[in-house]
Amino acid sequence: MYIPTFDDVRDAHERVKPWIHRTPVLTSTYFDTQTGAELFFKCENFQKAGAFKVRGASNAVFGLSKDKAKYGVASHSSGNHALSLSYAAGRRGIQATVVMPRTAPDAKKDAVRGYGGIVLECEPSTAAREAMLEEVVDETGADFVHPYNDHRVIAGQGTCSLELHEDAGPLDAVVAPIGGGGMISGTCLTMSNLSPQTKIYAAEPKNADDVYRSVREGRIIEDDAPQTIADGLKVSMRPRTWHFVSKYVADVLLVTEEEIAEAMYLVWQRMKIVIEPSSAVAIAAILKNHDLFAGKRVGVIVTGGNVDLAKLPWMKAA
Template identity: 60%
Template sequence: MKDTIMDIPTYDDMLAAHDRIALHVRRTPVRVSDHLNDLTGAQMFFKCENFQEPGAFKARGAANAVFGLDAAQAERGVATHSSGNHASCLSYAAMRRGIPCNVVMPHTAPQAKKDTVARYGGKITECDPSTTAREATFVRVQAETGGDFVHPYNDPRVIAGQGTCSREFMEQTDGLDVVAAPIGGGGMISGTCLTLSTLAPETQVIAAEPDQADDAYRSLQAGYIIADDAPETIADGLKVPLKDLTWHFVSNHVSEIFTASEQEIVASMKLAWKHLRIVLEPSSAVPLACVLKNPGTFAGKRVGIIVTGGNVDLDRLPWVQGGQGDDR
Protein backbone atom coordinates (compact mmCIF):
# COMPACT_ATOMS: atom_id res chain seq x y z
CA MET A 1 0.00 0.00 0.00
CA LYS A 2 1.37 3.43 -0.92
CA ASP A 3 1.21 5.98 1.88
CA THR A 4 -0.03 9.46 1.07
CA ILE A 5 2.64 12.11 1.61
CA MET A 6 1.25 14.59 4.10
CA ASP A 7 2.26 18.00 5.39
CA ILE A 8 5.03 18.04 7.96
CA PRO A 9 3.56 18.96 11.37
CA THR A 10 4.84 22.09 13.09
CA TYR A 11 5.48 23.18 16.67
CA ASP A 12 2.20 25.10 16.55
CA ASP A 13 0.45 21.86 15.59
CA MET A 14 1.92 20.28 18.73
CA LEU A 15 0.69 23.16 20.87
CA ALA A 16 -2.79 22.84 19.37
CA ALA A 17 -2.69 19.09 20.02
CA HIS A 18 -1.71 19.72 23.65
CA ASP A 19 -4.88 21.76 24.18
CA ARG A 20 -7.07 19.40 22.15
CA ILE A 21 -6.16 16.24 24.05
CA ALA A 22 -5.89 17.71 27.57
CA LEU A 23 -9.17 16.20 28.75
CA HIS A 24 -8.48 12.79 27.21
CA VAL A 25 -4.93 11.84 28.22
CA ARG A 26 -2.94 11.92 31.44
CA ARG A 27 -0.01 14.13 32.34
CA THR A 28 2.10 11.12 33.22
CA PRO A 29 4.57 11.13 36.12
CA VAL A 30 8.36 11.09 35.98
CA ARG A 31 10.15 8.45 38.05
CA VAL A 32 13.77 8.36 39.23
CA SER A 33 16.02 5.77 40.86
CA ASP A 34 19.26 6.35 42.77
CA HIS A 35 20.37 2.84 41.85
CA LEU A 36 19.88 3.39 38.12
CA ASN A 37 21.71 6.73 38.41
CA ASP A 38 24.65 4.92 40.02
CA LEU A 39 24.50 2.12 37.47
CA THR A 40 24.54 4.43 34.44
CA GLY A 41 26.64 7.29 35.78
CA ALA A 42 23.92 9.64 34.59
CA GLN A 43 21.01 11.45 36.20
CA MET A 44 18.11 9.43 34.83
CA PHE A 45 14.49 10.54 34.45
CA PHE A 46 11.76 8.16 33.25
CA LYS A 47 8.58 9.62 31.72
CA CYS A 48 5.96 6.97 32.45
CA GLU A 49 3.67 6.84 29.43
CA ASN A 50 2.81 3.31 30.52
CA PHE A 51 0.51 5.12 32.99
CA GLN A 52 -1.79 6.35 30.22
CA GLU A 53 -5.24 4.75 30.53
CA PRO A 54 -4.67 2.40 27.55
CA GLY A 55 -1.12 1.77 28.79
CA ALA A 56 0.90 3.53 26.08
CA PHE A 57 2.00 6.91 24.71
CA LYS A 58 -0.05 6.34 21.57
CA ALA A 59 -3.10 7.65 23.41
CA ARG A 60 -1.75 11.14 22.65
CA GLY A 61 -1.58 10.87 18.87
CA ALA A 62 -4.78 8.85 18.68
CA ALA A 63 -6.71 11.42 20.73
CA ASN A 64 -5.38 14.28 18.62
CA ALA A 65 -6.50 12.57 15.42
CA VAL A 66 -9.93 11.54 16.72
CA PHE A 67 -10.85 14.84 18.35
CA GLY A 68 -9.57 16.79 15.36
CA LEU A 69 -12.15 15.20 13.02
CA ASP A 70 -15.08 17.31 11.90
CA ALA A 71 -18.61 16.00 12.48
CA ALA A 72 -18.96 14.44 9.02
CA GLN A 73 -15.64 12.63 9.27
CA ALA A 74 -16.34 11.46 12.80
CA GLU A 75 -19.64 9.90 11.75
CA ARG A 76 -17.74 7.47 9.51
CA GLY A 77 -15.39 6.57 12.36
CA VAL A 78 -11.69 5.72 12.22
CA ALA A 79 -9.62 2.79 11.04
CA THR A 80 -6.01 1.66 11.30
CA HIS A 81 -3.56 -1.23 11.32
CA SER A 82 -1.46 -1.82 14.42
CA SER A 83 0.80 -4.24 16.24
CA GLY A 84 -1.19 -3.58 19.41
CA ASN A 85 -0.80 -0.30 21.27
CA HIS A 86 -2.08 2.02 18.54
CA ALA A 87 -5.11 -0.23 18.10
CA SER A 88 -5.87 0.00 21.80
CA CYS A 89 -5.31 3.75 21.97
CA LEU A 90 -7.31 4.57 18.85
CA SER A 91 -10.17 2.42 20.14
CA TYR A 92 -9.95 4.27 23.46
CA ALA A 93 -10.08 7.69 21.80
CA ALA A 94 -12.92 6.62 19.52
CA MET A 95 -14.88 5.32 22.50
CA ARG A 96 -14.49 8.67 24.26
CA ARG A 97 -15.88 10.44 21.21
CA GLY A 98 -18.56 7.80 20.60
CA ILE A 99 -17.53 6.83 17.06
CA PRO A 100 -16.71 3.48 15.38
CA CYS A 101 -13.14 2.13 15.24
CA ASN A 102 -11.91 -0.71 13.01
CA VAL A 103 -8.39 -2.10 13.43
CA VAL A 104 -6.25 -4.65 11.64
CA MET A 105 -3.96 -6.59 13.99
CA PRO A 106 -1.60 -9.58 13.57
CA HIS A 107 -3.13 -12.85 14.70
CA THR A 108 -0.07 -13.21 16.96
CA ALA A 109 -1.07 -10.19 19.05
CA PRO A 110 -1.37 -11.02 22.76
CA GLN A 111 -4.88 -11.78 23.91
CA ALA A 112 -4.48 -9.02 26.50
CA LYS A 113 -4.18 -6.43 23.73
CA LYS A 114 -7.09 -7.88 21.79
CA ASP A 115 -9.16 -7.78 24.97
CA THR A 116 -8.24 -4.12 25.49
CA VAL A 117 -9.32 -3.17 21.97
CA ALA A 118 -12.60 -5.02 22.47
CA ARG A 119 -13.16 -3.37 25.86
CA TYR A 120 -12.92 0.03 24.22
CA GLY A 121 -15.33 -1.01 21.47
CA GLY A 122 -12.85 -1.52 18.61
CA LYS A 123 -13.57 -4.14 15.96
CA ILE A 124 -10.58 -6.33 15.07
CA THR A 125 -9.71 -7.95 11.74
CA GLU A 126 -6.72 -10.28 12.07
CA CYS A 127 -3.88 -10.71 9.56
CA ASP A 128 -0.50 -12.41 9.21
CA PRO A 129 2.35 -10.86 11.27
CA SER A 130 4.13 -8.79 8.63
CA THR A 131 3.96 -5.18 7.51
CA THR A 132 2.90 -6.26 4.02
CA ALA A 133 0.01 -8.34 5.36
CA ARG A 134 -1.13 -5.58 7.71
CA GLU A 135 -1.25 -2.97 4.99
CA ALA A 136 -2.91 -5.22 2.42
CA THR A 137 -5.61 -6.32 4.85
CA PHE A 138 -6.19 -2.73 5.88
CA VAL A 139 -6.94 -1.65 2.30
CA ARG A 140 -9.87 -4.08 2.27
CA VAL A 141 -11.12 -3.11 5.73
CA GLN A 142 -11.04 0.61 5.02
CA ALA A 143 -12.86 0.12 1.71
CA GLU A 144 -15.61 -1.74 3.58
CA THR A 145 -15.92 0.68 6.53
CA GLY A 146 -15.02 4.11 5.13
CA GLY A 147 -13.31 5.13 8.38
CA ASP A 148 -10.73 7.90 8.47
CA PHE A 149 -7.28 6.31 8.26
CA VAL A 150 -5.20 7.15 11.34
CA HIS A 151 -1.79 5.71 10.53
CA PRO A 152 -0.02 4.39 13.64
CA TYR A 153 2.92 6.74 13.11
CA ASN A 154 3.19 8.25 9.61
CA ASP A 155 0.45 10.80 10.20
CA PRO A 156 1.02 14.49 11.05
CA ARG A 157 -1.84 14.45 13.58
CA VAL A 158 -0.30 11.47 15.36
CA ILE A 159 3.21 12.95 15.38
CA ALA A 160 1.92 16.28 16.73
CA GLY A 161 0.10 14.41 19.49
CA GLN A 162 3.17 12.38 20.43
CA GLY A 163 5.17 15.61 20.61
CA THR A 164 3.13 16.74 23.63
CA CYS A 165 4.96 14.14 25.73
CA SER A 166 8.32 15.91 25.39
CA ARG A 167 6.80 19.27 26.20
CA GLU A 168 5.57 17.89 29.52
CA PHE A 169 8.84 16.06 30.10
CA MET A 170 10.91 19.24 29.82
CA GLU A 171 8.56 21.09 32.17
CA GLN A 172 8.69 18.29 34.74
CA THR A 173 12.51 18.02 34.77
CA ASP A 174 13.59 21.63 34.22
CA GLY A 175 15.46 20.54 31.11
CA LEU A 176 17.47 17.55 29.89
CA ASP A 177 20.73 17.02 28.02
CA VAL A 178 19.44 13.94 26.21
CA VAL A 179 16.03 12.44 25.51
CA ALA A 180 16.00 8.79 24.44
CA ALA A 181 13.04 6.80 23.15
CA PRO A 182 12.45 3.55 21.27
CA ILE A 183 12.22 3.63 17.50
CA GLY A 184 10.18 1.40 15.23
CA GLY A 185 8.10 3.35 12.75
CA GLY A 186 9.31 6.51 14.44
CA GLY A 187 6.14 8.20 15.68
CA MET A 188 7.35 9.00 19.19
CA ILE A 189 10.86 9.90 18.04
CA SER A 190 9.38 12.21 15.39
CA GLY A 191 7.14 13.91 17.94
CA THR A 192 10.13 14.29 20.25
CA CYS A 193 12.19 15.86 17.46
CA LEU A 194 9.29 18.13 16.50
CA THR A 195 9.02 19.53 20.01
CA LEU A 196 12.64 19.67 21.11
CA SER A 197 14.02 21.16 17.88
CA THR A 198 12.06 24.31 18.82
CA LEU A 199 11.66 24.11 22.60
CA ALA A 200 15.16 22.85 23.47
CA PRO A 201 17.37 22.60 20.38
CA GLU A 202 20.43 21.96 22.55
CA THR A 203 18.90 18.68 23.80
CA GLN A 204 20.07 15.60 21.93
CA VAL A 205 17.47 13.13 20.66
CA ILE A 206 18.73 9.55 20.66
CA ALA A 207 16.76 6.56 19.42
CA ALA A 208 16.99 2.98 20.66
CA GLU A 209 16.33 -0.15 18.63
CA PRO A 210 16.68 -3.94 18.95
CA ASP A 211 19.70 -5.57 17.30
CA GLN A 212 17.29 -7.94 15.55
CA ALA A 213 15.14 -5.13 14.10
CA ASP A 214 17.76 -2.47 13.39
CA ASP A 215 16.41 -1.10 10.10
CA ALA A 216 16.23 2.47 11.46
CA TYR A 217 19.89 2.26 12.53
CA ARG A 218 20.86 1.00 9.08
CA SER A 219 18.69 3.65 7.44
CA LEU A 220 20.43 6.47 9.33
CA GLN A 221 23.82 5.06 8.36
CA ALA A 222 22.83 4.68 4.70
CA GLY A 223 20.98 7.97 4.35
CA TYR A 224 17.78 6.43 3.04
CA ILE A 225 14.98 4.21 4.37
CA ILE A 226 15.78 0.52 4.69
CA ALA A 227 12.59 -1.38 5.44
CA ASP A 228 12.49 -4.89 6.92
CA ASP A 229 9.13 -6.60 6.44
CA ALA A 230 8.90 -8.99 9.40
CA PRO A 231 11.93 -8.95 11.74
CA GLU A 232 11.90 -11.20 14.79
CA THR A 233 12.42 -9.57 18.18
CA ILE A 234 10.87 -9.63 21.62
CA ALA A 235 10.29 -5.88 21.18
CA ASP A 236 7.38 -6.37 18.83
CA GLY A 237 6.24 -2.75 18.89
CA LEU A 238 9.49 -1.90 17.06
CA LYS A 239 9.11 -4.26 14.11
CA VAL A 240 7.62 -1.74 11.69
CA PRO A 241 9.76 0.35 9.30
CA LEU A 242 10.17 4.09 8.97
CA LYS A 243 8.00 5.96 6.46
CA ASP A 244 8.51 9.23 4.60
CA LEU A 245 7.17 11.55 7.29
CA THR A 246 9.00 9.94 10.21
CA TRP A 247 12.15 9.63 8.12
CA HIS A 248 12.09 13.42 7.70
CA PHE A 249 12.41 13.88 11.47
CA VAL A 250 14.85 11.02 12.03
CA SER A 251 17.22 12.05 9.25
CA ASN A 252 17.22 15.72 10.25
CA HIS A 253 17.13 15.65 14.05
CA VAL A 254 18.17 12.29 15.58
CA SER A 255 21.76 12.44 16.85
CA GLU A 256 22.34 8.71 17.02
CA ILE A 257 20.61 5.35 17.07
CA PHE A 258 21.86 2.67 19.45
CA THR A 259 20.85 -0.98 19.47
CA ALA A 260 20.49 -3.64 22.17
CA SER A 261 20.35 -7.43 22.20
CA GLU A 262 17.34 -9.48 23.24
CA GLN A 263 19.09 -10.42 26.49
CA GLU A 264 19.91 -6.78 27.27
CA ILE A 265 16.29 -5.79 26.66
CA VAL A 266 15.00 -8.44 29.06
CA ALA A 267 17.59 -7.48 31.69
CA SER A 268 16.41 -3.85 31.48
CA MET A 269 12.78 -4.89 31.92
CA LYS A 270 13.80 -6.61 35.15
CA LEU A 271 15.85 -3.62 36.34
CA ALA A 272 12.91 -1.27 35.81
CA TRP A 273 10.55 -3.62 37.62
CA LYS A 274 12.93 -3.89 40.57
CA HIS A 275 14.16 -0.30 40.89
CA LEU A 276 11.40 1.85 39.35
CA ARG A 277 8.62 -0.53 40.45
CA ILE A 278 6.95 -0.28 37.04
CA VAL A 279 6.18 -2.75 34.27
CA LEU A 280 7.83 -2.03 30.93
CA GLU A 281 6.88 -3.88 27.79
CA PRO A 282 10.00 -5.03 25.89
CA SER A 283 9.90 -2.15 23.39
CA SER A 284 9.97 0.35 26.26
CA ALA A 285 13.02 -1.29 27.84
CA VAL A 286 15.25 -0.81 24.80
CA PRO A 287 16.37 2.77 25.65
CA LEU A 288 17.51 1.79 29.15
CA ALA A 289 19.36 -1.18 27.66
CA CYS A 290 21.13 1.14 25.22
CA VAL A 291 22.11 3.61 27.95
CA LEU A 292 23.60 0.78 30.01
CA LYS A 293 25.42 -0.54 26.94
CA ASN A 294 26.94 2.85 26.00
CA PRO A 295 27.86 4.53 29.31
CA GLY A 296 30.40 6.89 27.76
CA THR A 297 27.70 8.66 25.78
CA PHE A 298 25.45 9.31 28.75
CA ALA A 299 27.66 9.53 31.86
CA GLY A 300 27.42 12.84 33.70
CA LYS A 301 24.35 13.97 31.74
CA ARG A 302 20.70 14.55 32.55
CA VAL A 303 19.06 11.78 30.54
CA GLY A 304 15.34 11.48 29.93
CA ILE A 305 13.87 8.17 28.84
CA ILE A 306 10.34 7.98 27.47
CA VAL A 307 8.76 4.79 28.80
CA THR A 308 6.44 4.27 25.86
CA GLY A 309 4.22 1.51 27.21
CA GLY A 310 3.57 -1.21 29.75
CA ASN A 311 1.23 -3.58 27.93
CA VAL A 312 2.63 -7.05 28.45
CA ASP A 313 1.00 -10.35 29.36
CA LEU A 314 2.11 -10.85 32.96
CA ASP A 315 1.75 -14.62 32.72
CA ARG A 316 4.16 -14.68 29.74
CA LEU A 317 7.06 -12.60 31.02
CA PRO A 318 10.30 -13.44 29.18
CA TRP A 319 12.21 -14.43 32.32
CA VAL A 320 9.49 -16.84 33.41
CA GLN A 321 9.78 -20.39 32.08
CA GLY A 322 7.57 -20.68 29.01
CA GLY A 323 7.12 -16.91 28.74
CA GLN A 324 7.61 -15.20 25.39
CA GLY A 325 7.19 -11.57 26.31
CA ASP A 326 5.16 -9.13 24.28
CA ASP A 327 4.92 -11.05 21.00
CA ARG A 328 2.59 -8.73 19.15
Protein backbone atom coordinates in the same frame (compact mmCIF):
# COMPACT_ATOMS: atom_id res chain seq x y z
CA MET B 1 3.51 15.53 2.41
CA TYR B 2 2.51 17.75 5.32
CA ILE B 3 5.16 17.90 8.03
CA PRO B 4 3.66 18.91 11.39
CA THR B 5 4.96 22.03 13.15
CA PHE B 6 5.42 22.86 16.80
CA ASP B 7 2.14 24.79 16.69
CA ASP B 8 0.50 21.48 15.84
CA VAL B 9 2.03 20.01 19.01
CA ARG B 10 0.69 22.89 21.12
CA ASP B 11 -2.76 22.46 19.56
CA ALA B 12 -2.59 18.71 20.09
CA HIS B 13 -1.78 19.18 23.77
CA GLU B 14 -4.86 21.34 24.32
CA ARG B 15 -6.99 18.87 22.34
CA VAL B 16 -5.90 15.66 24.09
CA LYS B 17 -5.49 16.96 27.66
CA PRO B 18 -8.99 15.93 28.79
CA TRP B 19 -8.46 12.36 27.53
CA ILE B 20 -4.97 11.53 28.70
CA HIS B 21 -3.02 11.45 31.96
CA ARG B 22 -0.25 13.90 32.62
CA THR B 23 2.09 11.06 33.50
CA PRO B 24 4.69 11.45 36.25
CA VAL B 25 8.42 11.91 35.74
CA LEU B 26 10.22 9.49 38.08
CA THR B 27 13.83 9.39 39.20
CA SER B 28 15.89 6.46 40.49
CA THR B 29 18.92 6.57 42.76
CA TYR B 30 19.82 3.09 41.56
CA PHE B 31 19.93 3.90 37.85
CA ASP B 32 21.65 7.24 38.46
CA THR B 33 24.37 5.37 40.36
CA GLN B 34 24.68 2.74 37.64
CA THR B 35 25.02 5.27 34.83
CA GLY B 36 26.53 8.36 36.42
CA ALA B 37 23.76 10.34 34.73
CA GLU B 38 20.74 12.12 36.17
CA LEU B 39 17.83 10.27 34.61
CA PHE B 40 14.25 11.48 34.26
CA PHE B 41 11.81 8.70 33.39
CA LYS B 42 8.69 9.96 31.62
CA CYS B 43 6.30 7.18 32.61
CA GLU B 44 3.89 6.57 29.75
CA ASN B 45 3.36 3.08 31.14
CA PHE B 46 0.90 4.88 33.45
CA GLN B 47 -0.81 6.45 30.44
CA LYS B 48 -4.43 5.73 29.46
CA ALA B 49 -4.60 2.43 27.54
CA GLY B 50 -1.11 1.73 28.91
CA ALA B 51 1.09 3.55 26.38
CA PHE B 52 2.03 6.90 24.79
CA LYS B 53 0.15 5.94 21.63
CA VAL B 54 -3.04 7.36 23.07
CA ARG B 55 -1.63 10.85 22.58
CA GLY B 56 -1.41 10.58 18.81
CA ALA B 57 -4.60 8.55 18.47
CA SER B 58 -6.60 11.02 20.57
CA ASN B 59 -5.25 13.96 18.61
CA ALA B 60 -6.42 12.36 15.37
CA VAL B 61 -9.83 11.27 16.70
CA PHE B 62 -10.73 14.50 18.46
CA GLY B 63 -9.40 16.60 15.59
CA LEU B 64 -11.93 15.15 13.12
CA SER B 65 -14.82 17.37 12.03
CA LYS B 66 -18.26 16.15 13.06
CA ASP B 67 -19.03 15.25 9.47
CA LYS B 68 -15.93 13.11 9.11
CA ALA B 69 -16.08 11.63 12.60
CA LYS B 70 -19.42 9.95 12.01
CA TYR B 71 -17.80 7.45 9.64
CA GLY B 72 -15.43 6.35 12.35
CA VAL B 73 -11.70 5.61 12.26
CA ALA B 74 -9.67 2.63 11.13
CA SER B 75 -6.11 1.39 11.30
CA HIS B 76 -3.87 -1.65 11.33
CA SER B 77 -1.82 -2.48 14.40
CA SER B 78 -0.91 -5.50 16.45
CA GLY B 79 -0.49 -3.58 19.64
CA ASN B 80 -0.75 -0.30 21.47
CA HIS B 81 -2.02 1.83 18.59
CA ALA B 82 -4.98 -0.55 18.25
CA LEU B 83 -5.81 -0.12 21.93
CA SER B 84 -5.31 3.63 21.85
CA LEU B 85 -7.40 4.26 18.77
CA SER B 86 -10.24 2.18 20.20
CA TYR B 87 -9.98 4.03 23.51
CA ALA B 88 -10.07 7.46 21.86
CA ALA B 89 -12.90 6.54 19.47
CA GLY B 90 -14.87 5.14 22.39
CA ARG B 91 -14.48 8.42 24.27
CA ARG B 92 -15.72 10.36 21.27
CA GLY B 93 -18.53 7.88 20.71
CA ILE B 94 -17.48 6.83 17.21
CA GLN B 95 -16.52 3.45 15.76
CA ALA B 96 -12.93 2.22 15.55
CA THR B 97 -12.08 -0.73 13.30
CA VAL B 98 -8.67 -2.29 13.66
CA VAL B 99 -7.06 -4.83 11.36
CA MET B 100 -4.91 -7.10 13.51
CA PRO B 101 -2.77 -10.10 12.53
CA ARG B 102 -4.48 -13.31 13.63
CA THR B 103 -1.24 -14.11 15.51
CA ALA B 104 -1.61 -11.10 17.84
CA PRO B 105 -2.21 -12.06 21.50
CA ASP B 106 -5.86 -12.69 22.38
CA ALA B 107 -5.45 -10.39 25.37
CA LYS B 108 -4.74 -7.46 23.03
CA LYS B 109 -7.71 -8.31 20.80
CA ASP B 110 -9.98 -8.59 23.83
CA ALA B 111 -8.74 -5.25 25.15
CA VAL B 112 -9.55 -3.56 21.82
CA ARG B 113 -13.05 -5.04 21.97
CA GLY B 114 -13.30 -3.96 25.60
CA TYR B 115 -12.92 -0.35 24.45
CA GLY B 116 -15.64 -0.90 21.86
CA GLY B 117 -13.40 -1.44 18.84
CA ILE B 118 -14.06 -3.94 16.03
CA VAL B 119 -11.22 -6.39 15.41
CA LEU B 120 -10.69 -7.77 11.90
CA GLU B 121 -8.13 -10.55 11.70
CA CYS B 122 -5.73 -10.88 8.78
CA GLU B 123 -2.69 -12.92 7.85
CA PRO B 124 0.46 -11.62 9.54
CA SER B 125 1.98 -9.79 6.58
CA THR B 126 2.18 -6.14 5.60
CA ALA B 127 0.47 -6.82 2.27
CA ALA B 128 -2.44 -8.63 3.91
CA ARG B 129 -3.10 -5.98 6.52
CA GLU B 130 -2.87 -3.10 4.03
CA ALA B 131 -5.27 -4.82 1.65
CA MET B 132 -7.83 -5.47 4.38
CA LEU B 133 -7.49 -1.94 5.73
CA GLU B 134 -8.16 -0.51 2.27
CA GLU B 135 -11.33 -2.57 2.03
CA VAL B 136 -12.53 -1.28 5.42
CA VAL B 137 -11.90 2.33 4.45
CA ASP B 138 -13.64 1.87 1.11
CA GLU B 139 -16.69 0.27 2.66
CA THR B 140 -17.13 2.45 5.75
CA GLY B 141 -15.59 5.78 4.78
CA ALA B 142 -13.62 5.59 8.03
CA ASP B 143 -10.66 7.92 8.51
CA PHE B 144 -7.40 6.00 8.33
CA VAL B 145 -5.17 6.87 11.29
CA HIS B 146 -1.75 5.41 10.49
CA PRO B 147 0.13 4.30 13.64
CA TYR B 148 2.96 6.77 12.93
CA ASN B 149 3.12 8.06 9.35
CA ASP B 150 0.40 10.64 10.09
CA HIS B 151 1.02 14.29 10.92
CA ARG B 152 -1.71 14.28 13.59
CA VAL B 153 -0.17 11.25 15.28
CA ILE B 154 3.35 12.72 15.24
CA ALA B 155 2.10 16.01 16.69
CA GLY B 156 0.25 14.05 19.38
CA GLN B 157 3.35 12.06 20.35
CA GLY B 158 5.23 15.37 20.56
CA THR B 159 3.11 16.32 23.60
CA CYS B 160 5.03 13.73 25.64
CA SER B 161 8.39 15.51 25.57
CA LEU B 162 6.57 18.84 25.95
CA GLU B 163 5.47 17.64 29.40
CA LEU B 164 8.85 16.06 30.11
CA HIS B 165 10.61 19.35 29.34
CA GLU B 166 8.19 21.29 31.55
CA ASP B 167 8.53 18.87 34.48
CA ALA B 168 12.20 17.86 34.36
CA GLY B 169 13.72 21.15 33.23
CA PRO B 170 16.49 21.53 30.66
CA LEU B 171 17.86 18.20 29.41
CA ASP B 172 21.15 17.39 27.72
CA ALA B 173 19.67 14.38 25.99
CA VAL B 174 16.45 12.44 25.47
CA VAL B 175 16.47 8.71 24.72
CA ALA B 176 13.45 6.91 23.28
CA PRO B 177 12.97 3.54 21.62
CA ILE B 178 12.31 3.52 17.89
CA GLY B 179 10.06 1.28 15.80
CA GLY B 180 8.22 3.16 13.05
CA GLY B 181 9.48 6.42 14.49
CA GLY B 182 6.32 8.18 15.70
CA MET B 183 7.56 8.89 19.23
CA ILE B 184 11.05 9.86 18.09
CA SER B 185 9.58 12.18 15.43
CA GLY B 186 7.34 13.89 17.96
CA THR B 187 10.29 14.20 20.34
CA CYS B 188 12.46 15.75 17.63
CA LEU B 189 9.69 18.15 16.65
CA THR B 190 9.17 19.35 20.23
CA MET B 191 12.76 19.45 21.44
CA SER B 192 14.15 21.10 18.31
CA ASN B 193 11.79 23.98 19.09
CA LEU B 194 11.89 24.09 22.89
CA SER B 195 15.47 23.06 23.52
CA PRO B 196 17.55 22.75 20.33
CA GLN B 197 20.72 21.88 22.27
CA THR B 198 19.12 18.66 23.62
CA LYS B 199 20.44 15.63 21.75
CA ILE B 200 17.89 13.00 20.70
CA TYR B 201 19.00 9.36 20.73
CA ALA B 202 16.96 6.52 19.23
CA ALA B 203 17.36 3.13 20.92
CA GLU B 204 16.75 0.07 18.76
CA PRO B 205 16.94 -3.72 19.15
CA LYS B 206 19.94 -5.12 17.29
CA ASN B 207 17.55 -7.77 15.94
CA ALA B 208 15.46 -5.04 14.27
CA ASP B 209 18.15 -2.55 13.29
CA ASP B 210 16.46 -1.01 10.24
CA VAL B 211 16.78 2.55 11.58
CA TYR B 212 20.46 2.08 12.38
CA ARG B 213 21.08 0.90 8.85
CA SER B 214 18.83 3.55 7.33
CA VAL B 215 20.74 6.36 9.02
CA ARG B 216 24.07 4.93 7.83
CA GLU B 217 22.85 4.51 4.24
CA GLY B 218 20.86 7.73 4.07
CA ARG B 219 17.59 6.10 2.95
CA ILE B 220 14.74 4.10 4.49
CA ILE B 221 15.68 0.43 4.80
CA GLU B 222 12.95 -1.97 5.91
CA ASP B 223 13.32 -4.95 8.21
CA ASP B 224 12.17 -8.32 6.99
CA ALA B 225 10.08 -9.86 9.80
CA PRO B 226 12.54 -9.15 12.62
CA GLN B 227 12.47 -11.28 15.78
CA THR B 228 12.66 -9.30 19.01
CA ILE B 229 10.92 -9.33 22.40
CA ALA B 230 10.40 -5.59 21.87
CA ASP B 231 7.27 -6.32 19.87
CA GLY B 232 6.35 -2.66 19.48
CA LEU B 233 9.53 -1.97 17.53
CA LYS B 234 9.26 -4.42 14.63
CA VAL B 235 7.82 -1.98 12.08
CA SER B 236 9.82 0.24 9.74
CA MET B 237 9.92 4.00 9.14
CA ARG B 238 7.79 5.84 6.60
CA PRO B 239 8.58 9.17 4.87
CA ARG B 240 7.17 11.46 7.61
CA THR B 241 9.13 9.80 10.38
CA TRP B 242 12.25 9.44 8.23
CA HIS B 243 12.08 13.21 7.75
CA PHE B 244 12.58 13.76 11.49
CA VAL B 245 14.97 10.88 12.10
CA SER B 246 17.33 11.85 9.27
CA LYS B 247 17.28 15.51 10.27
CA TYR B 248 17.45 15.45 14.08
CA VAL B 249 18.54 12.13 15.60
CA ALA B 250 22.08 12.33 17.05
CA ASP B 251 22.65 8.58 16.95
CA VAL B 252 20.94 5.19 16.95
CA LEU B 253 22.00 2.93 19.84
CA LEU B 254 21.63 -0.84 19.41
CA VAL B 255 20.99 -3.36 22.18
CA THR B 256 20.75 -7.15 22.25
CA GLU B 257 17.75 -9.20 23.35
CA GLU B 258 19.61 -10.14 26.56
CA GLU B 259 20.31 -6.49 27.33
CA ILE B 260 16.64 -5.64 26.81
CA ALA B 261 15.46 -8.43 29.14
CA GLU B 262 18.05 -7.50 31.77
CA ALA B 263 17.10 -3.80 31.72
CA MET B 264 13.40 -4.67 31.96
CA TYR B 265 14.07 -6.92 34.95
CA LEU B 266 16.13 -4.24 36.69
CA VAL B 267 13.43 -1.60 36.22
CA TRP B 268 10.73 -3.88 37.62
CA GLN B 269 12.96 -4.92 40.51
CA ARG B 270 14.41 -1.53 41.42
CA MET B 271 11.74 0.98 40.40
CA LYS B 272 8.75 -1.28 41.09
CA ILE B 273 7.05 -0.30 37.86
CA VAL B 274 5.74 -2.53 35.09
CA ILE B 275 7.26 -1.59 31.73
CA GLU B 276 7.07 -3.40 28.42
CA PRO B 277 10.14 -4.73 26.56
CA SER B 278 10.06 -1.86 24.02
CA SER B 279 10.49 0.64 26.87
CA ALA B 280 13.39 -1.34 28.28
CA VAL B 281 15.25 -0.83 25.00
CA ALA B 282 15.87 2.83 25.87
CA ILE B 283 17.10 2.00 29.37
CA ALA B 284 19.30 -0.83 28.10
CA ALA B 285 20.87 1.63 25.64
CA ILE B 286 21.70 4.07 28.45
CA LEU B 287 23.17 1.35 30.67
CA LYS B 288 25.27 0.09 27.75
CA ASN B 289 26.46 3.56 26.70
CA HIS B 290 26.79 5.07 30.16
CA ASP B 291 29.98 6.91 29.18
CA LEU B 292 27.95 8.88 26.67
CA PHE B 293 25.47 9.99 29.34
CA ALA B 294 27.54 10.27 32.55
CA GLY B 295 27.26 13.72 34.10
CA LYS B 296 24.32 14.59 31.86
CA ARG B 297 20.65 15.29 32.54
CA VAL B 298 18.89 12.67 30.45
CA GLY B 299 15.19 12.19 29.70
CA VAL B 300 14.01 8.64 29.05
CA ILE B 301 10.68 7.94 27.40
CA VAL B 302 9.15 4.90 29.12
CA THR B 303 6.78 4.21 26.28
CA GLY B 304 4.35 1.71 27.77
CA GLY B 305 3.47 -1.01 30.22
CA ASN B 306 1.35 -3.46 28.23
CA VAL B 307 2.95 -6.81 28.78
CA ASP B 308 1.69 -10.36 29.09
CA LEU B 309 2.37 -11.05 32.78
CA ALA B 310 2.29 -14.78 32.15
CA LYS B 311 5.11 -14.61 29.57
CA LEU B 312 8.02 -12.62 30.95
CA PRO B 313 11.44 -12.71 29.25
CA TRP B 314 13.27 -13.95 32.37
CA MET B 315 10.84 -16.86 32.61
CA LYS B 316 12.10 -18.31 29.35
CA ALA B 317 15.67 -18.07 30.60
CA ALA B 318 14.86 -19.83 33.89
